[in-house]
Amino acid sequence: MNIGDAAKATGLSPKTIRYYESIDLVIGDRLTNGYRDYADAHIHKLRFVQRARSLGFSIDDCRTLLSLYEDQNRASAEVKNVARKHLEEIEAKIAELQDLQETLSHLVEHCAGDERPDCPIMDGLSGTLIEGPKNVPKIH
Template sequence: MNIGEAAIQSGLPPKTIRYYEEISLISPLRGANGYRTYGDKDIHLLRFLQRARSLGFSIEECRLLLSLYEDKHRASADVKSLALAKVEEIDLKLVELQSLRHTLQALAENCHGDDKPDCPIIDDLAGKHKHADHTARKHRQ
């Protein structure tokens, strides 16, 4: 299949797919006419990338995830612990996403029109979880 169809199947714009090729995340075949040709496996990878990127994983993190995903010798403890570390990161994201959801839901449902200057939801908002230590973690991208 050509890039246009691959774009539809994966949910990524063609430009982005070409860019991912440029940075060696994916290597589609080429037809005799020079057109890129994508197989089912390529589509899997692209969808995987679409998901991971839209959820805030960086390109390099995606590269790592892909290496897990493609590693045919997954026995190594390294690889396993890497996967589990990513699972933990995801669990954190899940918590934050649920918290954000809760906030918005509350804004939509509970604050319909009252204009108290200090809506309790706002106080509730970001005051729960400590993040600290930005110095120790690369903030995305």
């Protein structure tokens, strides 16, 4: 199976599959013409990574999870640790965003939103009303 079909089978883009190879995450075979070739085992791994990524696991976590996936003798505790740590990060992130949401929604609610220049949002940003979280979140 060449990379285009592998892409369709996994929900990843060919670019992403090549990228995963370049970082030694999932490496397919090669045909004599230089084309990549993916067997079922590769497809399973790629799909595994796709799912882990869609749950927000980092590439590094995926690496760990893949090696546990391959390991017949793994302890489920190891998997659970990785997942729980990630879950905690997500929960922390949610809390952080909820803080922002609260501050912002207060500001937005109190802004008339008309043609006049007076604006509590601007006042908030100019003044010392805001004591937000230290780490600025990124929205993507």
